[in-house]
Amino acid sequence: MTAHVSLPPEGPASEEPGHTTGEPRWLDAEEQRAWRAYLYSAQLLLDRLDRELTHETGISHAYYEVLVALSETPGRRMRMSELADRCLSSRSRLSHAVSRLEERGWVRREVCAEDGRGLLAVLTDEGFAALAAAAPVHVESVRTHLFDQLTPEQVAAMRDLGETLLRHLGPR
Amino acid sequence: MTAHVSLPPEGPASEEPGHTTGEPRWLDAEEQRAWRAYLYSAQLLLDRLDRELTHETGISHAYYEVLVALSETPGRRMRMSELADRCLSSRSRLSHAVSRLEERGWVRREVCAEDGRGLLAVLTDEGFAALAAAAPVHVESVRTHLFDQLTPEQVAAMRDLGETLLRHLGPR
């Protein structure tokens, strides 16, 4: 009955008044239901999108995001750190990812003129072509599993929810 | 400008009428904004919750879900497959996870009486104690990064959104 975020109590723990540590702010049944619905649906959705993209194009969602970020930039190139931020990725993770994309011939590293420490990730024509092939597959998944399921009001609520959380979690 | 799900076009591709393949149903600017807000916020939130839980308790969110599922069940035991379903986990992933939890002494495998093929994962007292210690940490994270940020209307919308998507993505 009690679910997920709270410890299943044998009954509410005895509470002494004037506590110092503070009793955990457990979720009530309604909150649990909302939280679980959000958590499960988000996990299932992201998983599904990633799987469909990966299986139909050979590009994981993580790689896809890297390619998209590069493709949207003038000259199709970006500093490694900036790219990491845009992809919600750690520096290390991005570094590994770019190495693997480099092996596929989709990205190339270039030294940065203004900063001798810096590198630019550059999207190659092959990389752009791979992205062009994958994009219709991905957009169809997003339509099918997300937008086709929602009313315009729900889409608006989704955006509102997302933007509210982003203000807290920070665009970094 | 064009973002994420769509190929950044040099301009809309020429479209011949009577197409057979079907032009991709690209997202418009509003849809992209909603989708990105949702995607980013979900990724950041889940990441944050997982990190806080992992760093403060040594239990990843994935393991936490396993422990919670077991703790909620009569006898604190469950068939491996059912546990996998409850945790949105593949059989293989759960099998590996239970092995690791077994090494920590938090879970034990028992043979299943009714089905010689089956196994039961059983939460040990040590496992329950570990969960009891972690739960307050996790609930505080969920409060701080989710519920404290939202109005009651947004919580209701979150639940509605989640349940709508779950109907499509299936409780499996």
Added chain:
DNA sequence: GCGGAATAGATGAGCCTTCAACTACGCTGA
């Protein structure tokens, strides 16, 4: 009761992510 299909689960290789070093370069102040 027996042969074959289906189910439950384990296993290992390979890839991905994380974390903690580590290198290399730039910036600042004395």
Added chain:
DNA sequence: TCAGCGTAGTTGAAGGCTCATCTATTCCGC
């Protein structure tokens, strides 16, 4: 001009996840 610190990025080891494969057991029809 150089010492020290901060920033940019890489690297390798360790653990987690996926996928394909494998074993053991049950179920089903005859």
